[in-house]
Amino acid sequence: MGGFAETDKVIAQSIDSIARSVVKYMSENGLTMCTAESCTGGMIMETVTGVSGASKMFCGGLCSYTEEIKMKLLGVKKSTLEEHTVYSAETASEMSAGALKLFGCDLACAVTGVAGPGDDLGTSEGTVYVSVRNREREVSKTLRLYEEYEKLDRNKIRSLTVLRTLETVLELYETQKER
Secondary structure, X not given: OOOOOOOHHHHHHHHHHHHHHHHHHHHHOOOOEEEEEXXXXXXXXXXXXXXXXXXXXXXXXXXXXXXXXXXXXXXXXXXXXXXXXXXXXXHHHHHHHHHHHHHOOOEEEEEEEOOOOOOEOOEOOOEEEEEEEEOOOEXXXXXEHHHHOOOXXXXXXXXXXXXXHHHHHHHHHHHHHHO
């Protein structure tokens, strides 16, 4: 994926395709999934549950937009937020760990970042932290979408985050098989 020529239609088609692959893989393997979303505001869970058969593998999700909810429901530490800010790999990691515990699923996805417009807390618009974990391991990524795409807006940042997060779900299981 990538590049400046990628259209919104191509992104939408890619999201639909990868979502179907995630639902199929997890359903066929008897695995369940949950989400903890901030900057995507529930778009990951909306995308997954839009696929027929998702009820076999999707446990639930939490839109944890505020720091207070991240701490109360997901167990993100106040010290993590103070030391690293809400926009950090550390926060995303604690969000996914908290979601895994809260929902009792096999896999949790968490995202936090700046969808814009504009930068926030010294973090550039288009910077998103992704954490995907199961009970054995975690894959975390820092997306710097502003480095990859010429024209970004809030919707494109959020859509690309959904795409990259779902790709990371499959990546986690592909790399786990190789071990």
